[in-house]
Amino acid sequence: MRLRRTGLPQVLSLLLSLLALVVAGAAAPAAAQPEAQDQAAAGSGPYRNTRGIPSLKEIYADKFLIGFATGLYYSEVEDLMAHLYNALTPENEMKWQSVQPAPGRFNFNAADQLARFAEQNGMKLIGHTLVWHSQTPLWVWQRPDGTRRTREELLQIMEEHIRSVAGRYAGRIYQWDVVNEAVEQYGGVWQLRRSPWLEIIGEDYIEHAFRIAHEVDPRAMLLYNDYSSTDPGKRDRIYQLLKDLLDKGVPVHGVGMQGHWNLYYPSAEQIRQAIEKYASLGLRVNITELDISVYEWSDRSNRYPTGLPESMLERQAERYAEIFRVFLEYHHVIDRVSFWGTTDRRSWLNNYPQPNRPDHPLLIDRYGQLKPAFWAIVDPYRPWYVNKAEYLGAAVFETADGTEVGTLIPGRYQLEELAAKGFDLARVERLAIERGHMVTFYETADFDGESWAYTGTTAIDGAGLAQKVRSMVIEYTGAANVAAQRPVTASADEARAVRAVDGDPNTSWSSNRGAPYWLAVDLGDEYTLTGWAVRLAGSSSLLGGPSEGPLNAADFELQVSRDGVNWTTVDRVEGNTQSIVEREIQPATGRHVRLYVSKPTSLEFNKNLVVYEFEVYGFTR
Structure with a gap:
């Protein structure tokens, strides 16, 4: 069952006109800017x-x-x-x-x-x-x-x-x-x-x-x-x-x-x-x-x-x-x-x-x-952030000082057409991308050849990209939790480790054997990975709501591997006290993922690690 869409702008016509407003010299009206628009409207x-x-x-x-x-x-x-x-x-x-x-x-x-x-x-x-x-x-x-x-x-x-x-x-x-x-x-x-x-x-x-x-x-x-x-x-x-x-x-x-x-x-x-x-x-x-x-x-x-x-x-x-x-x-x-x-x-x-x-x-x-x-x-029927991106924009392009160059909803764009409306990719030094979405630049006008992909909020070399790309795709990746129900190995208490990927927020893998702890998942195939999440000691719904504090894992990282032997750290969290940590990463490719925990709590005397869920989000082409 589909709902009636209203106010959804055409990918090129409206957004290019909004871009023209942004680059025309005067500041764009709030409606052209997702954050300002959200604030002005409500x-x-x-x-x-x-x-x-x-x-x-x-x-x-x-x-x-x-x-x-x-x-x-x-x-x-x-x-x-x-x-x-x-x-x-x-x-x-x-x-x-x-x-x-x-x-x-x-x-x-x-x-x-x-x-x-x-x-x-x-x-x-x-x-x-x-x-x-x-x-x-x-x-x-x-x-x-x-x-x-x-x-x-x-x-x-x-x-x-x-x-x-x-x-x-x-x-x-x-x-x-x-x-x-x-x-x-x-x-x-x-x-x-x-x-x-x-x-x-x-x-x-x-x-x-x-x-x-x-x-x-x-x-x-x-x-x-x-x-x-x-x-x-x-x-x-x-x-x-x-x-x-x-x-x-x-x-x-x-x-x-x-x-x-x-x-x-x-x-x-x-x-x-x-x-x-x-x-x-x-x-x-x-x-x-x-x-x-x-x-x-x-x-x-x-x-x-x-x-x-x-x-x-x-x-x-x-x-x-x-x-x-x-x-x-x-x-x-x-x-x-x-x-x-x-x-x-x-x-x-x-x-x-x-x-x-x-x-x-x-x-x-x-x-x-x-x-x-x-x-x-x-x-x-869709994630809330996908709906928001379709109306208010999935990607915000900015200069280093935060000046907006343009905002675009998901779609396929020819950079030459954008430039004709005043969008100058060479000015862009920062890219803020809505959750679950990815921006990919291609060297050819038909969305092919060498590509450069980005997720989350990141610095980019717009001037360098402008010299070598001709098209761009902004898309919802449809990334799913590819770690769910997959085979697991762990540094300790391995028999319980499967609980961290079983999809049940009230079952956990826990250990007090001493850091470092790790939990590795074989995804079964290579995926483009764009995000991850861990639900820690205070996240169980049995507690009546998230419990933030020092009993949640403090220092940990996400590692990725193609062979399960050689690992690369793609994201790191330090000094955490939150019970649920959700992160986006720049796209990484791998078949194996590992949660590596060097500090299981913020308390020196407490070495007990509790992980209710370890989720890794990715997709295949």
């Missing part, structure tokens, strides 16, 4: 520049709506939100406490403002929520003298509220979350929540709410919305609730799976099973409040007060991609996917379940940068 300030940023609503146009929740703070990012999304949910502004804090005293100012913004930008307006146990003022259930209202009183209050609120936006609301979070667990059993709605009116309060909402706005899609809707026990209770309502002819049109998930739970299979179960009732499925916390529910630590390390950004990107692959699998029954917030800075998870603890659950970080998670869902 960084500080009013977020006015969205040029080159892929539009999620267009990418998923023939699959499902893509939306977001916001308060009046949307103005911080309004252009970016309008560019990315086609559905808007007021986060709190349509809840009972906000619109009717006192009997008959309505305040629609904030809700109206959000409705106007949605309509002005062609967004579907989502109503949230009409009947809920929370953020509902006490007067709804209690008389001024403190006594509890009767069933008839509360039914009348509920009806008047729904008629007033849903009636005000009738014909403008695409969906209403009519009843929110009516199922809860008591003594290990999932039941209807013992809220005043249930205790005063009885179980049929849900039926009444849906019937009234449908009468007031018959065009609106009406949803039942709840959290933990993938938990098997709660899923089955929600299913039964919805089935009972449908059997009575109650106008329920869809289910809202809130999607307040984390890196660890629920599994993709649990999400899949929940979607299938709800859809079997003929209901439209909506993911209404999606965010991916970096903390497990029971974790109250504050490990990431200012931002996420690269390893966690990567993990979150993989998680978002995994989840969106499930959504795409079921796009025929999914109507909408909405994120709960605009940026990490505005996420409700910064205060829940742990007060004043920054979380980082959304696509845009607290400093306004598009995260790997954003790029991951641009096409969840």
Whole structure:
């Protein structure tokens, strides 16, 4: 299944024009420069520049709506939100406490403002929520003298509220979350929540709410919305609730799976099973409040007060991609996917379940940068950095002082044509290449003959190359972990060494025999090698997240050999404390690779080495 591509520039026409802007004398606009563009489009300030940023609503146009929740703070990012999304949910502004804090005293100012913004930008307006146990003022259930209202009183209050609120936006609301979070667990059993709605009116309060909402706005899609809707026990209770309502002819049109998930739970299979179960009732499925916390529910630590390390950004990107692959699998029954917030800075998870603890659950970080998670869902079937490179460039050419000569996306280029647009290879002294990509210069115009290949960030002799090359290819190598499941030998504890290449992040090769340690892998064939990674003592997911510190291997190197006897060091790491180390190297050829560790920890008295995974990335032509 392929997604609709939007904003993807033609390899030559647009990028050559961008190059012309760079070399024309004046500084290029931010849109021509990946780093500047990323910052301008989703960084500080009013977020006015969205040029080159892929539009999620267009990418998923023939699959499902893509939306977001916001308060009046949307103005911080309004252009970016309008560019990315086609559905808007007021986060709190349509809840009972906000619109009717006192009997008959309505305040629609904030809700109206959000409705106007949605309509002005062609967004579907989502109503949230009409009947809920929370953020509902006490007067709804209690008389001024403190006594509890009767069933008839509360039914009348509920009806008047729904008629007033849903009636005000009738014909403008695409969906209403009519009843929110009516199922809860008591003594290990999932039941209807013992809220005043249930205790005063009885179980049929849900039926009444849906019937009234449908009468007031018959065009609106009406949803039942709840959290933990993938938990098997709660899923089955929600299913039964919805089935009972449908059997009575109650106008329920869809289910809202809130999607307040984390890196660890629920599994993709649990999400899949929940979607299938709800859809079997003929209901439209909506993911209404999606965010991916970096903390497990029971974790109250504050490990990431200012931002996420690269390893966690990567993990979150993989998680978002995994989840969106499930959504795409079921796009025929999914109507909408909405994120709960605009940026990490505005996420409700910064205060829940742990007060004043920054979380980082959304696509845009607290400093306004598009995260790997954003790029991951641009096409969840490909690595996030491949998606980013196609839109913002895979290679940046610079002078020694950092002046940009040009930025190019993957493609095949004739240097003569580039030169005609003002691109001067002779000025280039530094090349910054996006992860997973390679730039190869060829001596002939037909991409043949002697070649010079580069990866990562490296110094190059542009003046020298300009004298001998005529074409260039920028490509994603598709490099895979060629060390996986291959034969292994080791300096010690060899029987366990296979665990370092088994693909399981929770099994390890460990030894305390004393440095130097080495682990060698026979790849079975010669490969062009472009990168490597080691997952060390603190990387196990059983620890609940990366643990950085002195117990991770400190000094180690990657060695390559054609024959398994004569070794060449191609990369070296010193003074490391990170649990996951990922490195790119200049292309090297070999059949054998070796991890050589000279200092297993940063502690002089500790000689124990732990390696969970040793990965080497390469490809063959």
